[in-house]
Every structure is written in structure tokens, then in C-alpha cells.
Amino acid sequence: MNMKRTILNFMQTRMLSVAVCTCMVGFSTVCAYAQSEDDEEEVGSVIKQPKRTKVAKEVYPMMTLKGKVTDLATGKPLVGIQLQSLGNNRYTAMTEEDGSFEIKVPTFTTALYVHAPEYLSQQVAVVSEDSTQVVSVKMLSDKFQQMYGTGTDYTAKRTASINRFGVTVDNEIANKLGGDMRSIMRSAAVDGGASMFIRGLNSITADAQPLVVVDGIEMDMQRDRYSLHDGQFNNVLANISPDDIEKVTVLKNATALYGARGANGVLLIETKRGHSMATRIEANVAVGVQLLPRMQKLMDATQYRNYASEMIGTIKFPTKQNNEYAFLNDDKTNPYYYMYHNDTDWSKYVYRKAMTQNYSVNVQGGDDVGMYNLSVGYVKAQNTVKESAFDRMNVRFNTDINILWNLSTKFDISIARTNNTLFDDGMQEDFNSSTVTSPTALALIKSPLLNPYQYNSVAGRFTNLLSDYDNLLGRQNSGTTYYMGAYAQSLANPVALIENGTADSKNKSENTFFNVRVAPEFIINNALKVKADLSYSLNRNAQRYYRPFRGVPFFAVDDLGAVTAMVSSMFAKEQNFVAKAQLDWTKRFGKHEINAYVGGRYNYFSFDNSDLTTEYRGIVDDKNPVLSTAGFPGIEGVNDVWKQIQWYGNADYNFQNRYFATISLLAESNSRFGKNASGLGVFGVKWAFFPSVQLGWVMTNENWLPKNSVLNYLRLNLGYDMSGNDHISNYAARTSYTAVKYYDAAMGVQLTNVGNDKIQWETTHKFNVGVQAYLFNNRLGVNFDYYYHKTNNLLMLKSFSNPIGGINRYWSNGGSLSNRGLEVTVSGKPLVQKDWTVEVGASLGHYKNKVTKLPDGDYTTSIYGDNNILTSVGNPVAMFYGYKTAGVFASDAEASAAGNNGYLYMEDNAGQRQDFKAGDVHFVDINGDGKINEADKTIIGNPNPDIYGNIFANVTWKSLTLSLGFNYSLGNDVYNYQRSILNAGSNFFNQQVSEVNRWRYEGQQATLPRANFGDPMNNNRFSDRWIEDGSYLRLKTVHLSYKLPIPGSWTWLQGVSVWAEAQNLFTLTKYLGNDPEFSINSGVYYQGIDCGNLAQGRSFIAGVKINL
């Protein structure tokens, strides 16, 4: 046994090197064949075809179908259109000059597949065993969106081809698959990407976003990892250039074959491969500009001065230094007069118009030995925050190589390197943890009285020397601020913050993504083939954070002390190795067709990061910041390894292209599962089983359904499947000791986790019924799906019933939730003409999420608030939970009549009664006890939309194409956290201009409460004051392209297109924040909370595409 273990350990440690070696072997194979390409004779001897056996004699009774293919736009007959029996390319034909055709097919044939370049492929239903019928086919131009495939899909999935150019593919996915997957752009950060949810929220604490699979390899999207910068994301998808992507597919059900990672649906991304033996070169160039986003209207200097001077009067312990506030001293000889008597719009100093440039070259080609696609791209995109920018260099080389007639392999290699200059973004959650270092937040809250530059009294003007942080309350010449946490009123000069924080070693994030993959395929005979797939990925991320010394105030952190500058450095590395083997079997028996496969997959992930931080206590040289032990050092990091083994089998059955069935089953074991998890115990581990049954019925292929131009296609789907979520804390199953700091440098280890050996995956059962129809000569397409998802064994942090373990909580399975909803997509082609085409469509998604069971009962979570997110049985997960308000008390009479016997009141932290007086917010006393406390909290908002989706329109006129893309979300509530800071009236941060109308005198009807330093009445508590309707309709893209006419003699040039695109031209919304589309975090609890991250502005891009 020991021996075996030793060998095993050896094997495991060598696993990665084996992977790399395997890849190297693959690579050398490529090289070998690449070398042999010039030597045609060699090729001939290598790829030896077997002697062709005689074409088997036809065993089925045959019939001949006749008909005509015409162009729907012109009515003219079409020549050269190819036809075949659907799903069987043994029976083919082509149209004649007059558009007529004759095709010999078995008598049980029910559908033809018709296709030709420049036209949309079609499936055409025919009556089986009827050779008298005349089949009429009307072809549509391929300017319309693709409708039919070569086979029949009877699951809920949707594919979109990617043909645009951008920084990440997220935007394009949101545009094209908006009703199928709710995609919410995180912010305007060019590489930020989107939060994605398919069919509701299928988990509470675990990742609820889809699995992303790129070319068959499951990605770890690192959604639970953090970034050093507030409001920034390390978006793994930003490593893939949209220009490399052929298509994306959203799998909404039937994801059992993805095992314990398929519960949230799957996003399949396929990169471009070589299709053409002729060498094709495509070059793209684009440049663009993004305009400033929508800004908040803030108080100007006069308004602010009034506000601030009123605020001073409400300070309980006024500053001890002196009461001379420079901003109130109007004596021009005062040395601080010019420093504190300005009227600055800080957004002008923080934002800019952002430029984008994007280049790519794509080369395809090959011969019968190998096909390849090589793409190289470079993008450089600025963000609208000054100095903040992103660039990426990417190379991808995908090949398909035939080694023998029966042995081929894919060999792919890609590398992408991204570079980001970035800063904190949005309003921070905790103003006690550090001074504000987000330029976007400072642009809003920094007092307009200040100026970014120093005033030189000798010269009598402002210089180009940057101002230091302000000190509105304290002594101007003091180097320290004496206020703790939320009472700290000094703010950084955002211009100095940006300038001193920008350098190669400062606020940066660099990422390198490397993947190599070998996927050989061996054909054993006509029915059998073996496939394998080996892949190794390395995702390496280095981040650097720097809070400058100059221009940024001292800040006293609780339990730490006053800190100045800060340096953080994080290095993360993830490795993924996948080995897959599969045996495919295909067989046709007349009307019956069976495709089946069985296989196994091994997946290995390791993620580790180290994050070192120093918070300085003294002066730091901004030019050369170094990590040192001079200040407060902090170390964090993780070291996670997880593995999975899967065995799977799948069988597709097709009867006459009418009835379809798929049965699949996957068994998975995973290192995150507990040893005593439920499930079958075999080979010393527990196995989870995920079955799937999918049924399809193409009614139009039934003989009894009349074949006419009204109903071209009608299919019903029914499906049930199970899949899982393995997003279990990596060590939840194991009792473990971790390092703790005892005192300064002395370290200890403590029992920090009691493992749950029964921990297991969450299980999502998916039931789906759907209809797909094409009508009126395929001019109208309708797709409808209804689904019901039930997730059991939700991963929850459970409290021990007993405190005796010395540990409070552990991960456990319990609780369940459901999602039910529908998806509808309608598209129509109202104008089908030779020169003009118009296609319009819309998609709509709707879900109703409901928690049905919780192991420890209802609970609240604090996210940008105090216990403000409610998870409760009978309601959707993560509801906004707080106080209802009824305006602001205008007068003492009104306030004193609000309670049971006098004023409404609350108890402060010291248990003292505090009355809500005139000018305070009138919180609704729900339980009527006269006291405002936790018992008066109620559900005040739901972040889930009623409906969401997109609307599109494509208009073409000859070579000119205009596309419009809208997206929308209706009925979702937003917690406008940013506004809760800008309407707080409780400190010296600048406020929205509406603050001018705050309550100020007895009897005043006001919507905002009185200004009161430190907010002793907690008027700004989480209440419906901050909940808004987040519905919006946005014109996301307007795209115009024109294909230039090329003289026929220019054989070297295949085509040139010029295009221009405008994004976010307008947004219809009542939302008061910067942008109704945002997502601050992937987690379910964080949905609908807006902390004001960089908002999307209008942008304009123009480009040219050259095909050689």
C-alpha cells in the first residue's frame, strides 16, 4: 500500500510534466508534418487511403422526389443549390438551370436539407413514401440570421456566431443572446466583462454563473477570487480575442454531461479553425472613442459652503486644534484663502474621452494533410478614467492534422497577454477601512472648494504643482488627521492620486494565459472511432496596488493605527490539466439512427496566490515604493488543488427525423466531495450520478401534417436532466489546522475548520418543454421554452447546534430553491427583396426564483449595509431587506405625533432612547410599538427583473447593412448605494445638488433629512430611500457596414468592408444612478447593488476589414 502511495505521489507530481511532454510530442508531430508539406510524395506515402470498398448496394426501397428551388425575394429559379436527405449525405442532388431538381432518397425520408453559398440553409419537410409530391423550396439570402442546422437540436440551446470586433466577447454575447442568458456588464472597464445568469439563480452561496467551455476545455473563471483593486475584476474571458471566436452557444438544459459543474448552464465558445484549403487572409483595423459617462449633478462651491458650515454646527466634539476653518475665512490675505475658495468640477480632472485601437490578422489555409487557422491580435483601449487602460496581445494557432487516413489530431496552441492600468473604482463598502482611493468616487465627493493645483501667492496664480490632500476641519499645517474612520474628513486629491499612482510598478494587473491542446482521433471502422483530448492551461496573474503618499491623507484604521501609503503585490497562478478519452459509435438501420459514445475525463486544477501588503506609517517615496516591513505588513494567500474524474455515456436516437431521444448519464467523483457524501461508493470514493433524458418531435416531418408555406417547421421538445454544482469551499470536507498569528512575528496553528465528510454537490433538476416553429416561408421564427429548475442540497454555512467544537459554522448541504420561467424568441423578416432586406426580432426571458427550504431558517447578510439582504423561504433569494419610509418629518408636531405616545424613537448602540424629531426620516413603524428597530424591517425590493432580453433589427440595402441592438431589463430593483453616500447629509463629502433642499427649518416639506454630522439617528440606514426601479431599455449598438465593390480584375483582393458602430447611444430609464447596467460582484447576494463603478458612456468605433 505504501509502495503504491509512493508511486502514486510520484505520478501525481509528474502529472503536469507528463502533460507538457504529451503536448510536446503533439507539437513535434506537427513540426514533422509541417516539414513534410513541401514533399508531395512523402505526403502520398503517409496518408494512404484504404482501398475503397464498392458502394454498398441500396438496401432500402427508394423514391424520387422532384421539385423546384426559387429565390424567395425575386421568385427566380436558382441553379446549383445542393440538396440531400436530412442527416444522410449519401443521397444528394443539385438544382438545374431552371431551379428544378430530382433526388433519389429512401422512401422513409421525411426531410431534405437544402444549402448553398449566399443562402440560408433549410430543412424542408417531405411526405415519406410519396414520390408524386412536388417539393417547392424558397431560399432566403444569408443576410438573415441562420435558422437551420444540418441536424436537429431538441434541447434548449442557442448559438450565435461572433463576427464583431471588440475587446471582450461579453458585450457581443449580451447583444445576441440576451434573452437566453442574462448578461449584465460589470462596468465600463473595457475588459471587465459581464455577470451571466442562465435561467435564474440556481444557487445561493455557490457560483450561480454558467460553466464556460472553450474548445471543449472547461475553464475556471476565478469568480470567487479577488482583485487588489476595489470594483475591478480579473475577467478570464478577456484573454480571448472576440476576433478569434467562431461562435458561442448557450446550453440552458441537458447539461448532465458537465456533471457537477453544469447546474448553471454552459457557455460554449468555439474558436476559429481552418475551413478552406485556399489561403485566406483577413485583416481588421478599428479605432474608436468612448465619451464620458452620465455624471451626477453635484453641489457647486456656494451650495457646498452653506452645507459644510451648517454641518460644522452639528459636530458633537468639535475639532480640538482650533476652530478656524479655512474655507469660512474670507480674508484674502489668509494663506489658505485660495486653497479653499475654488469651484472645481472634479470630474473634469478625473475623466477623459477614451481612445481604442484594435488590430488583427487572421490567416486560414492548408491542404489535405493539415488545416490551420492562425490569428494574431493587438488591442489597446483606454478607459474613461484618466491613465486607466487595457492592452492585449494574442496569438492563436489552431490546426487539424491528418496523420494517417484514420488518424488525425487537433493541435492548438494559444497565448494571450493582457496589461491593465487600473485604480479602485466606485464607492467603497467600508469607509472605516481606508481613505477613499477611487478616483471615480473622489470625483463625486471631493469638496468643490478645493483645487487640484497649488496656489502660488507670490506669482498670484495656480501653479502646476499638485495639491496635497485637503484638511477641511483640522489645522492646515498639521501632518495628521485626528479623526478615526468614518469621521475622517480629509480626502485625497484625485489628480495627485492618479498621477502618483501611475507607473509600471504601481497600479497594474498583468495576465498571461497559455493553452496547448492535442486532440487525436482514430477511426477504427465506419461505426467506431476513438477520440482523446489533452490540454494544459496556465493562467498567471500579477497585480500591483499602490496608494500614494503625496496627495492622499493619513487615515486611522480601527485596530491598526494611522497609515499613509500602501503597496500590495499579488501573484496568482492557475494550472489546469485535462485528459479525456471517448469512444464513438454510429449506426444507421433504415429509419433508425443511433449515435452513442462513452468516455472518461480527468480534470486537475491548481490555483495558488500570494498577496503581500505593506501599509506604511510614515513618509514614503512615491517614486520608488517598495514592499517592506517598515509599516504594517500583511500576508494572504491560498493554495487550492482540486480534481475530478468523470465517466459518461450518451446515446442519441433518431427515428425518421421525426422522433428523437437522447439518454445520457455521467458519474463524477471530485476531490471536493466528502468521503461519506451520499452517492455510490466505488473505488474508494463517492460518485455522483447525473442522468438526462431529452425528447424531440419534429411534427412537420409527419405525413399527416400538410406541407405548405404557412408552417415550414414545428418541433416540440421535452427534457429532464440533472446536473450539479461543485463550488464547494475547497477544504470544506476536511478538518484542518491553519496558521494564525499569535503576536507580531510569533505564529501558531489552530484548528480552524471541522470538515464535513458528508459535503456534496448541489443538485439541480431541470425540466424543460419547448417549441420551435418557422412559418410563412420561414419569414417568421418563434421559439418558446418553459422550464422548471429545482436545486437541492444547497451549500450553506450551517451553525453548529452546540458551541462545544470551538467553531461556529461549517459547510453543509441543506435547503433548496426553484426557478421557473420562460423564454420566447421571435424573429421576422418583413422585407425580403433583392436589394432590401429587413429582419427584426426580440427575445424575452422571465424567471421566478423561490427559496423553498433553508436548514437554519431565514437569515440576513450584510452587503453594503447592515443585515440588508434577506434569504427566506417562500421568497426569491437575496431580497433587499430594510425599513420603509414615509418621508421626512416637516415639523415637531408631525414628529411628536408619529409614535405611540409621542415621538417615534430608536435605541442607540448605548441603549439610549433617541427620538426622531423634525427633519429626521419618518421610518414606518411596522409593528406599531413606537420603536424603530430590527422588527420593523421588511422586504423593500427585489433585484430580479420581471423580464429581460434584447431586440434587434437588421436592414440591408445592397452592400450596406445597418444593425440595431437593444437590450432591456424590466422590473428589477436597484439598491443605489452610491446615492446613499451622495444624499447622506452626514459628513463633509460633496453631495448631489438635491441636498440643497434638505430639511432646514420647522415646517419645511423636504424629501431629504436634516444635515447631521455622523448621522446619529441613522437616517441613512438601509431603507427604501435607496431602492429604485432599475428598469431600462438601451440602444446598445448601432452598426453600419458597407462592402466596397471590388473590380473583378483584382484577384488579389477578395473584399473590403468599412464599418462604423455606435454603442450606448441612448438609454431609457428612471434610474438615478450613473448607469442602470452594472454588476459589482458575481455572487448572488450582490445582485442589484450599485456602488457606482465606472459607467458606460457612448462610444463610436470605425473600422475596415480587408480580405485577401
Next chain:
Amino acid sequence: MNYDLGIMKRLKIFFCAVCAICGSFSCSDMLETDSERQLFNPEINQKTDSIFYALGILQGVQQMTDQYFFVGEMRGDLVKLTEYTDNNLRQLANFSATKVNKYDSAYVYYRVINNCNYYIAHCNTNLRTGADFVMMREFVAIKALRAWTYMQLARVYGTVPFYTEPLTEISQIDDEQFERLDMAGIVARLAPDLEQYSGGQYATPPTYGDVKPHDISVSFGKLFVPVDLVLGDMYLETEDYVKAASHYITYLTKVTTVNNTALRQSFMMSMGNFDLLPSDFTSSWPGTNSGVRGTWYNEAVMTTNDAITYVPFAPNRLQGATTGIPYAFGYNYYSTTENYMDEIQVLPSDSYLALSRAQDYYYFSSLSTTTDYKVNSAKLGDTRYDAFTRKDESDTAKVWIQKPILARVNLYRGTTVMLRLAEAFNRMGMPDAAFAILKDGICSSLVGGKDGDKAPAAYLSSETMAYLKSTILSQENIDKFSREINHFGVHMHGAGLVRDYNGSTYQPGFTTYQPDTIIGLKLAEIAKDFGVTGTTKQDSINAMEDILCDEYALEFSFEGTRFYDLCRLARHKNKAGLYGGNFGGRWLAKKLEYKQPLVDLTDEKNWYLPFN
């Protein structure tokens, strides 16, 4: 063709090899993972590694200390609340705390216990260097710490689940079958095992050599509780006074060398009260340093010199566990700019101030000569209070109690041992011996010197004298208490010259701090408060216990022990049965009456927090 076959053959070999490799390992091996940052089921069998486990346990002690402190202090009779007092503390103070109170979490104690259990179960105690079993000191110290922690649990919750095996599985923790024991049950379970280490070579906790952080030094030898003190306390809690006394004596005679130099000058007047000094006050005193002021505060509070066991908190949260204790007293320990805050949550209670102010201060009169010493007393109050407080000249309502300002909490001081020993002596029937500890301290002179060549203390009965001579001041031990320097009573810390010795000479009646007077005053006070009178020895013992109770207040106020002391003394009184049933309960309720508690404190079950 051959080439094809070659590849085919190779492929076959490759597939066979893959199958063979896969087949020979079970899936559990393939899915095994390890971590560089976490340890799974570690064995504690390395001489050098065990310190990490010990420090992990000690971090657990840090994490429980806020609760230990606040429950012990806020529920006692020494605190007054202010408008800033946090509700959690307020609820503790007025006995309305429920399970949601921040300081009602039994798990913080069980974290220490479970980590100790794991250590005890996995430690290899057979490791040795030469003849020395190198793990034993730490092993014994961790056993003692576990017993001490169980004792705290019983003090806070009364009856608690008890177990000694490590709980590393959820099913074990959610198992409700663990027996529930009260203090007596816990002592019965744990004390017998600890007895084997009492006074032995492994009874001194480990010191860990030179583990020294760079910021503020920590005495690593003072992080564990000595086993004899835990045993002494356990027996004292369960009214087994003889055994309790014997363990304190073992500690003082076998485990440590008595050295209370720390407090030797503490009888001197502290800063602050000079204005009130009587005109005949002289600070000159033959044989000692003059001019040393406030030494008691420096030695007992600002340094760890008097500490036997203490809990140091990390200088900031990046370097370990921090505490909220200084903050409650209006002191922001972690601020690097300004520490004293306007919001003071805890002030001294009126009854405490009254007690402190009522103390006499004893001093040499200027009328003394070198041959005819004269000691006078004045109502200056106990000087300790002035020593550890900082006052705002402009706002008399602001008093900063400075005991916690170094973010350290003492669990045992040298003085603790002395007063606990006095408590045991008293209940053993020797109130005079108890008084001697307040007045003169334990010193050879009490029994007339090593050779009996000096006059013994006149107020000690012959029985007491005999007991002392046969135990702590036996011929074998007496040298340990012979130095003049040890010759100081606890009450001298704040009351000046209370003893009857001058140099090496015993002079009866040298000061007016005499047992008859002091006990007599206390008896009168009890008669007034409770309407009970008596002149028996039992009455004197009860009165002496109240004097000790006052001394606990004067010495250990705001060190987090008060409520535990009150409960223990109340139990002693109930056990003694004097003045009718539940006198202890009534006594305790009377002490806390001013707080208007929301429960009936005469009932012992209301002394405990709800188990959570």
C-alpha cells in the same frame, strides 16, 4: 505499411500502458489533494513543532479574553455605565444579556478546550533530550490551561458540556450526549489527573527561550497558567480550602521563588494626593528609597513584573488577535495619533469610589525618631485608585481607567496568589493568618524568624502559628520568606505602612491597622447592612472574608475578575451556612443592588449567562 503498423503498435502499447496505470490505482488516490497552507490530522511529534500548536491555543486564549474580561468586570460592583456604554456591555451589567449578546459565546472557550484536547491526544510526551522529557512542561501547561478554561466556563454558565477528546467531526460536535458538569463535577474530573504534576519538575510552564517580537516584548514564560494555581483555584471554587491552600503553598514554595520585590515600594504615596497630606507626613523611612512614587502602578499594571500569567494582545490586527477592552475604557490603544477618547463607556462605581476613599493611609509621622517610630493614619483613601486613573481637569465626569491601556489582561498576579491563599486560610478557620497576608505578607518574621529568635506577630493565634510553622513557613521553606524585602502586606499596596515591623523588629501596635479594629469595623458594617450580629469566630471569618473582598476590589478592580470573585465568596458564605440559608445570595444581591439588575440575584441560577 510497416510504418503504419509501427504506429498502430505504439498506440496499442500506449493505450495498454495508460489502462495499466489507471487500473492499478484506486480513484481515491487520484483525487487526493494536499495543501501547503493547511494541515490535515497532524501528529504533534516533533520537539520543535509543538510550539506552533501551543501558540495556536494561546491565540484561542486571546480570542476568549474579551469575553472573560467583560463578563467578569461588567457584572461586578465596581463599574458605572455612561451614555456611551455599548449595549452589549450594558446588558451584561444589568443582567439582561441574552444569547445574542456579543459576549455570550461559549464557543470561544471551547475553541481553547478543543485545541487543547487535540494537543493532549496527539502530543508525543516520550520525546526526550537526555533525561529530560522535553514535551512535558508544555503538555502539563496545556492540561492546566484546559482545566482553567473549563473553570471559566463553569463560572460563566454554571453547568456545561464536558469532554476531553478532540472533536474533529461534525457528528461529534452535534452530539448532545456529552455529560453536563458543574464546577464540582469539572473539578472532580480534572483535578485528580493534574495532581500528579503538582510541585513537580514539569509544574513550571515552558518559556520558549528567545521568541521575541520586535515591537513590544512579551514574556513568553508568562503565557500559561501554572498547574498548582489552577488546582488551588479549583479547590477554592469548590470550598475545599485545605487543598486549595496546600496548592497555593506548593506554588509558592516549590514552583517559584517568592519575589515580590515588584511591589516593595508600593506602599508609598502615589502621585496626585500631595495636597491632602497631613502636616506630619514624612516620606523618609529608614532603610528604603525615598521619593519613589506610584511604584505599585508601574510594577503591577504597566509592567508584567507582578504577573504570573497574562494575555498580551497583538499591537494591531495584522499581527494577531486584538482587543476591545481599552476602547471600552475610553482609550484607543490602536491609534497611533491620539489615544484618549471622549466617549468613555466604563467608569468606577460609586460604591467602589466610596470603598477606596474610605481607606486610611498609614504613614510615618514627622514626630518619629530613629528609636521611637510613630505611624499615623489619615483618611486619604486608597492610593491605588489615584495611581491607575487619569482625570480630565476641566471635566470631572471624565475618568480614564488606565489599567487596560497596554492591551494586556492579567490572569494571575503574585498578589492574586497571596489573596487567594488568604481566602483559603480564612475559611480554614484562620482569619488571623488571612489578615497577616494583608498586613504583613508571608514572611519569616510572622513566626519569629527562622530560628524563633524574634518576636512573632502578636495577633496570630497559637493554632495559626503552628499551622504556618508546619506548612508554608516550615524549617524547610522559611528561608524562602526570610528576606526583609518580602515583608509586605497586600494592603500596603495602597494604604502605606500597615505592618507592625520596623526593620527586623516586631513592635505590636506600631500602626492602627490591627485585626481587631479592622474586623470590628467590618462586623459593624455587616450588622448594619444585613441586621445580623455575632461575635463567634465564624462571624469573624465572615467579616474577614468581606475585608478580603474589599481588598480584591482595591487591588484587582478593572482587571476582569470582580464578578467571579463575588460569586465565589457568595458560595463560600452559602456553604458556611451562617446567618441563615442563602446568605451568600443575599450578600451578592446587595452588592449589586445599585445596578438595578433585571433578575433576582439572590438566586444563584441567575448569576449565569444563557448557554450559547
